[in-house]
Amino acid sequence: MKAVTWTGINQLSVEDVPEPQILNDHDVILKVRRTTTCGSDLHLLSGYIPFMRAGDVIGHEFMGEVVEVGKAVRERKVGDRVVVASFVSCGNCWYCRQEMYSLCDNSNPNPGITEGLWGQSIGGCIGYSHAVGGYAGSHAEYVRVPYADVGSFVVPDGVSDDRALFASDAASTAFTGVDLGGVRPGDTVAVWGAGGVGQLAARISAIVGAAQVFVVDRLPERLEQARTHAGAETIDYTTTDVAAELRERTGGRGPDVCIEAVGMEAHAPGAHGVYDQVKQQLRLQTDRPTAVREAVMACRKGGSVFTLGVFASMVDKFPLGAIMNKGLTLRGAQVHGPRYIPRLLELMERDELVTEHLATHVMPLSEAPRGYELFKEKQDGCVRAVFTP
Amino acid sequence: MPNPLLDRAADLGGTLLNRLQGLKLPGVGTASVSDDPERAARRWRAVTVLCSPADVRVDDLPAPLVALGSLVEVRVTPAPGDKGTEIAARYRATPSDEELGRLRAALRASKQLLETGEVLRMDPRPHGERKQTPQGRLLDGVVANAKKEGVL
Numbered sequence: 119m120k121a122v123t124w125t126g127i128n129q130l131s132v133e134d135v136p137e138p139q140i141l142n143d144h145d146v147i148l149k150v151r152r153t154t155t156c157g158s159d160l161h162l163l164s165g166y167i168p169f170m171r172a173g174d175v176i177g178h179e180f181m182g183e184v185v186e187v188g189k190a191v192r193e194r195k196v197g198d199r200v201v202v203a204s205f206v207s208c209g210n211c212w213y214c215r216q217e218m219y220s221l222c223d224n225s226n227p228n229p230g231i232t233e234g235l236w237g238q239s240i241g242g243c244i245g246y247s248h249a250v251g252g253y254a255g256s257h258a259e260y261v262r263v264p265y266a267d268v269g270s271f272v273v274p275d276g277v278s279d280d281r282a283l284f285a286s287d288a289a290s291t292a293f294t295g296v297d298l299g300g301v302r303p304g305d306t307v308a309v310w311g312a313g314g315v316g317q318l319a320a321r322i323s324a325i326v327g328a329a330q331v332f333v334v335d336r337l338p339e340r341l342e343q344a345r346t347h348a349g350a351e352t353i354d355y356t357t358t359d360v361a362a363e364l365r366e367r368t369g370g371r372g373p374d375v376c377i378e379a380v381g382m383e384a385h386a387p388g389a390h391g392v393y394d395q396v397k398q399q400l401r402l403q404t405d406r407p408t409a410v411r412e413a414v415m416a417c418r419k420g421g422s423v424f425t426l427g428v429f430a431s432m433v434d435k436f437p438l439g440a441i442m443n444k445g446l447t448l449r450g451a452q453v454h455g456p457r458y459i460p461r462l463l464e465l466m467e468r469d470e471l472v473t474e475h476l477a478t479h480v481m482p483l484s485e486a487p488r489g490y491e492l493f494k495e496k497q498d499g500c501v502r503a504v505f506t507p
Numbered sequence: 508m509p510n511p512l513l514d515r516a517a518d519l520g521g522t523l524l525n526r527l528q529g530l531k532l533p534g535v536g537t538a539s540v541s542d543d544p545e546r547a548a549r550r551w552r553a554v555t556v557l558c559s560p561a562d563v564r565v566d567d568l569p570a571p572l573v574a575l576g577s578l579v580e581v582r583v584t585p586a587p588g589d590k591g592t593e594i595a596a597r598y599r600a601t602p603s604d605e606e607l608g609r610l611r612a613a614l615r616a617s618k619q620l621l622e623t624g625e626v627l628r629m630d631p632r633p634h635g636e637r638k639q640t641p642q643g644r645l646l647d648g649v650v651a652n653a654k655k656e657g658v659l
């Protein structure tokens with residue numbers, strides 16, 4: 119079958135690879151109908167998560183049709199149209215039972231790597247490097263889905279493939295941030311990053327009752343989408359002092375909840391940005407926490423800051439004093455997909471959550487390298503490239 | 508064709524992963540000392556399994572632990588709160604790194620068997636051309652050892 123493979127730093131290719139097989143009784147094989155680029159892939163492509171092997175099939179946000187089921191699968195059958203959680207979860211360990219699905223104890227077959235990095239290993243993720251399992255990814259004609267009863271969800275008839283696709287990862291990530299960040303009715307929420315994840319965090323904040331939602335970015339077409347589809351107020355950080363603007367527009371308080379959806383390759387103008395970039399390139403820090411720093415400083419006293427953006431290891435110049443003295447809660451997580459996907463599909467079915475506008479570039483799998491180029495460079499207004507294998 | 512240089516890279520990958528745990532990266536800049544090698548090797552290694560203590564009997568352990576035979580002693584205790592059951596094991600004599608690796612892998616596999624009924628399999632999996640570069644082989648070495656390494 120055809121699949122998109124990582125072949126080296128900033129190099130992708132489309133190769134003929136063997137088809138996946140059922141390896142465990144809880145597996146299904148999916149014929150992929152839609153699979154999309156995610157901001158997380160950019161950190162892999164650029165080598166900031168150095169656990170990729172040439173030939174690895176990438177892609178973790180996808181939906182498709184079940185074509186084969188393992189003998190212990192109870193809830194899914196051949197022909198089901200399903201959307202699949204990007205992280206793999208066994209459903210039976212303590213973490214899965216607490217609905218902290220991305221912390222599953224059993225789904226990462228390479229725990230030694232992340233235990234070394236972080237002191238504990240997290241769950242596995244489809245198509246996202248050997249640090250989180252080394253699963254073959256979804257940018258392919260077929261993909262293996264382990265523990266399919268836990269991680270796959272039948273898409274209601276009224277929800278299109280293009281909409282359901284984003285329940286897999288972007289929307290469930292956004293919901294994770296809104297829910298665990300503690301957004302409550304009447305809150306003011308600020309979101310850094312207007313990619314798929316940030317825009318959906320803004321929209322879901324409004325759905326759960328936030329009274330005022332801000333989105334911070336620099337790309338005009340994304341800020342425009344955040345206004346139109348999430349009803350957010352927007353701030354361009356390249357022309358505005360974000361913390362000052364937020365204070366002015368919130369009666370001097372600052373946001374109750376700040377959600378960071380930018381990640382370790384944050385862009386920063388000026389000397390500070392150069393400082394972070396040089397330190398990262400010299401490997402004196404592995405991540406650039408630009409947007410998290412700003413969120414911590416802008417957040418109201420006693421508020422909460424949630425990092426949805428992916429970070430790999432160490433950061434420098436972190437305002438710990440602000441966190442301690444302002445009584446902030448700082449939290450982060452990888453996506454707990456199965457906790458939110460059923461609710462997201464309901465919202466999608468009722469047209470309360472629309473996602474089609476994120477798919478600015480839809481193309482066959484064979485054009486994936488070009489799709490990633492557009493997505494990485496944010497060219498031609500690209501928000502997400504979606505592939506149709 | 509065998510290539511000794513590339514094989515060395517793979518070996519180095521395995522060693523590096525082992526060192527990574529030794530560096531205590533999460534503890535960079537912290538106060539605690541490192542265990543001396545004897546004490547580190549003889550620590551009890553433990554997993555917590557979400558099941559009742561009655562489901563794990565020391566005389567009827569999951570196969571991966573049984574395979575280690577009488578080299579290891581095993582202790583089964585209820586975990587506090589709602590966490591299930593702790594299974595801890597250690598070698599009776601000071602083990603080699605290789606033996607410790609086998610114990611980690613056996614504990615992880617036993618936990619999977621008890622919680623999910625099977626041990627996750629990964630191969631064969633689809634992949635494109637695996638270029639035989641030193642970096643690639645280094646990562647192969649890391650991955651080959653990842654089940655047996657870790658802070659467990």
Ligand SMILES: NC(=O)c1ccc[n+]([C@@H]2O[C@H](COP(=O)([O-])OP(=O)(O)OC[C@H]3O[C@@H](n4cnc5c(N)ncnc54)[C@H](O)[C@@H]3O)[C@@H](O)[C@H]2O)c1
Nearest residue numbers: 157158291311313314315379380381384385427428452453
């Ligand atoms: N936690 C999870 O499980 C999870 C899941 C999916 C994605 N992510 C992460 O979420 C982040 C966003 O993903 P995405 O798909 O939306 O990516 P994306 O690349 O499409 O969007 C990132 C956005 O951040 C903006 N940005 C860059 N620097 C900024 C700054 N200093 N301040 C404000 N905005 C800035 C960029 O202009 C861009 O619009 C990534 O780090 C990704 O890895 C995490």
Ligand SMILES: [Zn+2]
Nearest residue numbers: 156158179287
């Ligand atoms: Zn993602």
Ligand SMILES: [Zn+2]
Nearest residue numbers: 208211214222
């Ligand atoms: Zn689990």
